[in-house]
Each structure stands twice: as structure tokens, then as C-alpha cells.
Amino acid sequence: MGWFVVLCLVQVLILNHIHLFDVAIPLLYVYFTITFQRGTPKWMILLWSFAMGLAIDVFSNTPGLASGSMTLIAAIQPYLLEIFIPRDSAENLEVSISTLGISKFLVFCVILLVVYCLAFFALEAFSFYNWQYWLVCAGASFLLTLVLIMAIESVRTK
Numbered sequence: 001m002g003w004f005v006v007l008c009l010v011q012v013l014i015l016n017h018i019h020l021f022d023v024a025i026p027l028l029y030v031y032f033t034i035t036f037q038r039g040t041p042k043w044m045i046l047l048w049s050f051a052m053g054l055a056i057d058v059f060s061n062t063p064g065l066a067s068g069s070m071t072l073i074a075a076i077q078p079y080l081l082e083i084f085i086p087r088d089s090a091e092n093l094e095v096s097i098s099t100l101g102i103s104k105f106l107v108f109c110v111i112l113l114v115v116y117c118l119a120f121f122a123l124e125a126f127s128f129y130n131w132q133y134w135l136v137c138a139g140a141s142f143l144l145t146l147v148l149i150m151a152i153e154s155v156r157t158k
Contacts, residue, residue, distance in 0.1 A: 003031075003032055003035070004032060004048070004051075004052060007028060007029045007031060007032050007052070008029060008052065008055050008056065008059075010028060011027075011028055011029045011056055011060075012056065012059040012060060015027075015028055016059075016060050020140065020144065021140070023133075023136050023137045023140045023141075024137075024140035024141050024143070024144045025137075025141045025144070026141070026144045026145055026148055027116070027117070027120070027141055027145045028145060028148050028149070028152075029052055029053075029056055029066070029070075030070070030073065030112070030113060030116050030145060030149075031148075031149050031152065032048070032049070032052050033045065033048075033049045033052070033070060033073050033074050033077055033112070034077070034095060034108070034109055034112055034149070035094070035095045035096070036048075036077060036078075036095065037092050037093060037094055037095065038078075038081060038082075038085060038089065038090070038091060038092060038093040038095075039091040039092045039093075040078075042075075042078050045074045045077060045078060046071060046074045046075060048074075049070040049071055049073070049074030050067050050070060050071045050074070052066075052070055053066035053067030053068070053069065053070030053071065054066075054067045056070075062124070064123065065120055065123050065124055066120070068119070068123055069116050069119040069120040069123065070116075072115065072116070072119050073112050073115055073116045073119075076112065076115060077112060080108060080111060080112065081095065081108065084100055084104045084105075084107070084108050085099075085100065095108070096153060096156065097153045097154070105153065106150070109146060109149055109150075110146065113142050113145055113146055113149075114142060117138040117139075117141050117142040117145070118138050120138075120141075121134050121137050121138040121141070122134070
């Protein structure tokens, strides 16, 4: 619950006002879905991620963009996590650099962020008329968000 409030406030009050080169938007609230523990029920991940996306949508005036995209990666997260963790790991394994290792955590984040950014910006554009701009926005936002997540993880795991 703490991460929910903190990430929502940071996104709405600070990060929504950052638009690097008019293409890159930091989407840090995705970190909320990335860090769900292994044993969390799938319905709970879907519900909390949808709630986070809905809160972002309400405060950012982006009807359905964040909630739809967050629900998509919430549906993928538990299955993708099973690929990256050892079979004999604890049921309540926390997703972080210290538990997965930097390479596995990085690949896990990259996959979820790519899916999220492509879905988010596809819903925003709602067409592929200007697909080059769509790809630039998705790629730049992906990179900026990945850098922020890795910075938080490096501080959090110490």
C-alpha cells in the first residue's frame, strides 16, 4: 500500500510534468507491478495494478491508457516471473536485484517495460499513421523509465 501511494503521488505531482525532448515521459508507476512477490494471487496483482492505472488515469486525464496497459502487464508478470526465478525459491520471493540478480532483474524489467510502453503509446495514438513517432515515444519512455527503476533498485537493495 505504501508503494502504491508513493508511486502514484510521484508520478502525478512530478513525473507527469517531465517531457524530455517532447517524446520521453517517465512512467515510474510501472515499478509497482514489477515488484509483486512470487506468491501473490494473480487476481490481486490484476486488481491492484488496475487500481494504480486507474488512479494515474484519473489524475493525468488519460482515460484508460494507464489502467489498460497496467492490467496487461499484470496479467503477464506472474508467468514471466516464474521463468526468471529458481524452482526451489521461496513462495513469497521479493522481486528485486538482490534476489534475482542484476541480469535477470534487468531482463525481467525490460520485457515488462517494452510491453507496457508499446501498449500505452499504441492506445494513446490509436493508429499507426505516424509509427516512427510512436516508436520514438515508446523507446525513449522505456529507456527513461528503466533508468529510474534501476536507480531505485540500486538504492533500495543496499
